[in-house]
Amino acid sequence: MNRIDAAFERLKKHNETALIPFLTVGDPSVELTLDIIAELEAAGADMIELGVPYSDPLADGPVIQRASQRALTGHVTLRTCMETALRAREAGSKLPFILFTYVNPVLQMGVDAFFDEVVRHDISGLIIPDLPIEEADEIKLRAKATGVHLIPLVAPTSHERIASIVSDAGGFIYCVSSLGVTGERSDFYGQLNDFIETVKKYSKAPAAIGFGISNREQVARLSEICDGVVVGSAIVRTIEEKIPLLEQESTREEGLLHIRQFVSQLKGTEVYER
Known part of the structure; x- marks a missing residue:
């Protein structure tokens, strides 16, 4: 069974909502990304989105754009991100990893080679x-053939296209909470409940809400209407703020603990100092 399916199956039995943190691989370094993955897992994350740094990230706001630039300065590539996932697995991580990338690096690698590596x-x-969606057939077929879930994004503005976007979704459906790019927000799309109901009408796959979620109150509120919550910019910003601590060996544990505590409070669990 795909690790994503197993995670949602487990969470459903306990009436829990998935917490899905996003981080940019290589920000501030690959080695620290591996440390941060371990902290996210210890804090209660249920799966992790591994962001591939990209020079023109159209869906990302300024916080994740800065993270991408820092990672690109360190020469992090699509292949680096895949290798980081495997290294985290070899270090003992049990979490499902979701690769967040733009289509151009996939095409540059070649679709068949890309899926072999995934x-x-x-x-x-x-x-x-x-x-x-009109150009996704080849990638969707390869994803299904390899048992990897191609997770669709659907926005409130998708309207009559929602059914075609989500009808054969696997893993979960990424429901965009707000219009525009990623970034922390205090308000979400006014008809979010109706939007999620529409998505669920056309698919039995779990629905996860992302874009703009940054605190425990928002996670708890949105958990009432969905199966998973994605938190990106708020975590990437927390990492950014702690880079001075993370880059010094003498203060690295303190920086990692801050990140773990932040994600822990999103999940609603307690973290004590080591």
């Missing part, structure tokens, strides 16, 4: 935000 590096799902 499987080899034990990646459970893919999010490709700039892949138009």
Whole structure:
């Protein structure tokens, strides 16, 4: 069974909502990304989105754009991100990993070679935000053939296209909570409840809400209407703020603990100092 399916099955039995943190691989370094993955898992994350740094991230706001630039300065590539997932698995992580990448790096690698590598590096799902549904057939077929979930993004503005976007979704459906790019917000789309109901009408796949979620109150509120909550910019910003601590060996544990505590409070669990 795909790790994503197993995670949602487990959470459903306990009437829990998935917490899905996003981080940019290589920000501030690959080695620290591995440390941060371990902290996210210890804090109660249920699966992790591994963001591939990209020079023109159309779906991302300024916080994740800065993270991408820092990672690109360190020469992090699509292949680096896959290798990081495998290294985390070899270090003992049990979480499903979801690769968040844009379509151009996939095409540059070649679709067949890309999926061979995704499987080899034990990646459970893919999010490709700039892949138009009209051009997704080849990638969808390869994803299904390899047992990897291609997770669709659907926005409130999708309207009559919602059914075609989500009808054969696997893993979960990424429901965009707000209009525009990623970033922390205090308000979400006014008809979010109706939007999620519409998505669920056309698909039995779990529905996860992302874009703009940054605190425990928002996670708890949105958990009432969905199966998973994605938190990106707030976590990436927390990492950014702690870079001075993370980059010094003498203060690294303190920086990692801050990140773990932040994610822990999103999940509603307690973390004590080591």
